[in-house]
Amino acid sequence: MDTVVADRLQFAFTVMFHYLFPIGTMGLAPFVAWYTVKAARTGDADAAKSARFWTKIFAVNFAAGVVTGIPMEFQFGTNWAAFSARTGEVIGQPLAMEGLFAFFLESIFLGVLLYGHERVAPAFHALSAVMVCLGSWLSGYFIVVTDAWMQHPVGYAVAHDGTVTLTSLGAVLMNPFALWQYAHVLSGALVTGGFIVAGVGAFYLLSRRDEAFGRAFVRAGILTALVFSAVSVFPTGDRNGADVTAYQPVKLAAMEGLFESRHDAPLDIIGMPDLKHKKLMDPVAVPDLLSFLAYGNFRANVNGLSAYARELWPPVELTYYAYHIMVGLGTIFIAIAVLASLLLVTSRLFGAKPVLWLLMLAMPFPYIANEAGWVVSEVGRQPWIVYGLMRTSTGISTNVNAGETLFTLIGFAGMYFLLGFLFLFLTLREIGAGLDSHTPDTPAPSAPALVS
């Protein structure tokens, strides 16, 4: 196997598995914070139960996110040493800041959230929940800033030996590409959080247990899913798309499966890119819409793939399918959220079994949409590791060979299979145990034996 392919496969596999958990933490953190603050302010017993329940689910997510996140940071050095050595002056800074400003915030205050329930004042406990939420969102920002620099490098200069030097950290942190990308990423996580909370609520309603909580979860989840599935399309998705149009037109062409440049570019809904004949097979398309979406004018020229050298094309099929899966699922999420909201305001939702089933079974799909979005972003960035500046093939560690990487990739696969199994087992167990359970998740029992 080619070393570049092995390195890319390992990064793709480990980052996609890892990202399942940050989606959950970023999406569920506001629910944990909301219920914890509510319980602290009002002393409401139901809010306190909800807070504990979601904290447990959050904790399993968080732990899996931490352990799978560690290899991400280290892979820059292990597998992408040339990239790290050349651009580390820029890339290293937001990553170091993530560690210092976000990881500590999350992990130290999560300790309080999990173990401090009967040890600290309720106000401090609630503050910790807010800090954990802040930390997980901040962490996401630094990661997106790092990625945005690879998509659209700013605030740098190239030294005579080719090394990239930082000229403005402010410009890197305020990269215009990062702002909308981050809003889109966060919005995607909140859609997921909304669908999880609603789905768990629907499960309780369908199982005829913990029904008061079930109704509250469905309400809170649907509202969140409705707002953020809309926000994911407009303005965040739209603006993110505008950035791609402006800075990465060849990625746009691959996303849309547009081979020839046109003044009346259609927006393709369904179809299959055929690279051999350089056209879309069996397209179902809305005429002129892509020209309008990209440039606000139905007669604007949109460059097709053929306008660019073949070696500058990203992998077209992967980019195209991932993009269409993301957009298609996003549209379905809006439809589900609108349908459930309408039934909710007319007080018919809790009796509508098929819709509750729909909500419950919808839970995995926001994950797929989020992952597909990242595939569009990162596969669509190829062949560049830093857009227009450095090729992916020149970024790998020259002293690590394909065999070694393949070996560790298989090792990660085995480890993550075990972790994924345990994650599902424990999460489903917590959901199955319900709101009144006292599963020994937060081992406070030994507190009496502790001395300071």
Added chain:
Amino acid sequence: MSNVAFALLAAMVVTYALLDGYDLGVGAILHLFSRSDTERSDATASIGPFWSGNEVWLIAAGGVLFAFFPRAYAALFSGFYLPFMVLLWLLIFRGIALELRGHLASRLWHDFWDWAFSLSSAALALILGVALGNLLHGLPLDAQGNFVGSFALLLNPYALGVGVFALVVLAQHGWCYLRMRLRDAPENANAFRGLWLLSIVLDLAVTAWTVATHPIAGPRLAIAGVLGFVALLALVAVGVMQRQRRTVAAFAASSAGIVSLLGAAVATLYPYLIPSSSGYPGLTIFEASPSSGALAGIVAIVAIGLIVVYSYQIAVTRRLLAHCSEQTLVQVKQSE
């Protein structure tokens, strides 16, 4: 500015060793410490709220190494590809063990994860020690600063000696932590005394070996020598304090010992990040860092970040611990 950066990074590594050191140590001695499931539950629960915050010091130090010295970061991690991957897997496995142990109230489940936690903790302490030993020893580098030796070379006697020493010191550190935190800590005085004696013997041996094989001179030698002596005094003090049952003082002495030992190691290493044992020069802090303007900026940011983190980590730990002691007092009163 490179010196300031090096000092900040060293401070982070020392903090990591002190904090994660005790929970690695708790893992390493878990079964030596106790044969009962309840006591092991107490031991793991006592590090429960803290271990993840402690481990973040390693992650953050990795990130800061990347930002301060990208060339060293790239050369180290790709040069030691497989050992680093093993380290990562152990960290993952240990994290899983700690997080999952409490989820089921089953004896079998506890036993499995206790052994997983214990073995991965001991292996991590050993590997981190071996890594430090190799850094002190110097590595065979080529003209580009890449590692060119074999893995068997990494397991040289000196590095293994430092590794075993690290394991023993951290095990003792963890034991001191448990005695400080747990009222009903099991006695096992003989096992502890054995560990303590071993740490002193190894301290003398590793110090002598380092002095004999490292041609360092001048102020660096003086600093390393003084710190090595302080470390010896601190390790002796641990045993004395434990005998007098002054558990907090013993933990403080153990911490002072680790700080001085790592201080001596840093003095031996400076100004190298990766010293070379071959003819080619090693990588110093001056060559490995970015242009001075960018470095000054990130050094300032890291310094501010560290002050903030130190403040709230101390404040949060105190709040969590303060309540434990009150609760204990109530319990004691009730039982009387």
